[in-house]
Amino acid sequence: MKLAMIGFGQAGGKILDRFLEYDSSRGTGIIGHAIAVNSAKADLMGLDYVPNENRVLIGQSVVKGHGAGTEPDLGEKCAREDLEEIQSAIDKMVSSEIDAFLIIAGLGGGTGSGGSPILADHLQRLYVEPIYGLGILPSRDEGGIYNRNAARSFQSFAESVDNLLVFDNDAFKTGGESIGEGYAEINDEIITRFGALFSAGEVEALGDNVAESVVDASEIINTLGEHGITSIGYASEPVDPGGGNSGLLDRLRGGSKDENGFSTAGDATNRITSLVRKATLGKLTLQCEVDSTERALLLVSGPPDALNRKGIDKARKWLEDQTSCMEVRAGDYPLPNEKKVAAIVVLAGVTDVPRVKDMQRMAIEAEERSEELRSQSKDNLEDLIQYGDDEE
Secondary structure, three states: OOEEEEEEHHHHHHHHHHHHHHHHHHOOOOEEEEEEEEOEHHHHHOOOOOOHHHEEEOOHHHHOOEOOOOOHHHHHHHHHHOHHHHHHHHOOOOHHHOOEEEEEEEOOOOHHHHHHHHHHHHHHHHOOOOEEEEEEEOOHHHOHHHHHHHHHHHHHHHHHOOEEEEEEHHHHOOOOOOHHHHHHHHHHHHHHHHHHHHOOOOHHHHOOOOOOOOOOHHHHHHHHOOOOEEEEEEEEEEOOOOOOOOOHHHHHOOOOEOOOOOEOHHHHHHHHHHHHHHHHHOOEOOOOOHHHOOEEEEEEEEOHHHOOHHHHHHHHHHHHHHHOOOOEEEEEEEOOOOOEEEEEEEEEOOOOOHHHHHHHHHHHHHHHHHHHHHHHHHHHHHHHHHHHHHHO
16 A cells, blocks of 8 residues: 655654654555654654655744644644645655555644644545544553543544544553653554555565455555544464474364475464454554444465465454454465564444543543633632732
C-alpha cells in the first residue's frame, strides 16, 4: 500500500521518521511521500529521515516557532493559518501513485491534537483517495490535561478521517526505563504493527514471491471502510531452521520439517492458527471487545515455505466466529529472507472500547477539577484584594 504520510506535531514527526527508516531498511516501498508538520522548530530540526524541504513549520506568527505546548486551540490556529504552506509541500507528490493519505498525530499535546483534524478536513475536500488517521493516545499516568486533550481530539479526528487507526500508549508502556527509552520502545511497537500491515502486497517487497491470496491496497481499503475506529493485533514466532523445537503434540499431529528446516503441513497449520489467536486475544493497539468488530482482515507473513493455506483458512474461520461478522478477509505475505512467521489482525469499525470511555471520564474529571481550581483562585484573589483594602 503506497501512502502519503504526514507526521503532525512532535509525536507524529518522530513516528514518521521511524516509518521512513523502516521503509528504507526493509525496502517495503510503502511511503510515496512524507511530510513533517510542526509548530516547534526544534522538533523539526531533530528529525533524521524526513527531507529538509518536506519539514513544514507552521504558526510562526502565533507561537513563533516554540510550539503549541498542551493547547489544542493553539495547534488548530497554527494549522488554519498555514494550510497553504502544508498544501505546497503535499503538491510535490505524484498523486496517481498514492493509494491513501495517513496523518500521524499524538492526541494528548497541542499541535497534533489541534491541527490534525483541520488538515484531514482540508484533504477530504481536495482528494478522492481515502484520508486515514493514526492517533496515539497518552497513557493514563501522563495526567488529566493530556487525557482531556485526547478525548476532545479523538472525537474530532475520528469524524474528519475515513478511518482512525489507534495506538494506546497505556497498553504498551513498561516501567523502569527512562522516558526517552520508553517512547522509543513504543514507537518500535507502532512501526512493527502498522509497517507490517501497510507493506503487504507491495511489489517492491514481494519480488518474485507472489502470495497465494494477495492482500493488496484495495483489500486494506475495503476493510477499513469509510468510517470507524480500528485496532491492530500482532503476534510472531521465530522459524527454527534447525528443526529442534518441534514439540511432541506437533509430531503426533503430523508436523515435521522439510529438507530446508521449515515446518510442513501440520506444524505450519498449528503455528498459524495459534499466532492468529494470540494476535486477536492478546495485546491490541486499542483494547476492545472483539465481537464489536464490523470488518476484519487477517494477514500472515513469513518465509514462503512456512506459510500454509489450510492454516490461514482455519484461522479466518475462527476469526469470523470471534468477531461475529462475515466480512473477514485473509491472505498471506511471503518474505523469503524473514526468520519469523507473523500474524496481523485488523479489527475495523470496533464500537465497544472501554479505554475511550475511561479517557472521556478522565477528561470530565480534569475539566471539573480545573473549574474548581479556577473558582478557588478567583476567591483567593478577591480575598487578597479585600484584605489589602482593609489594611489601608
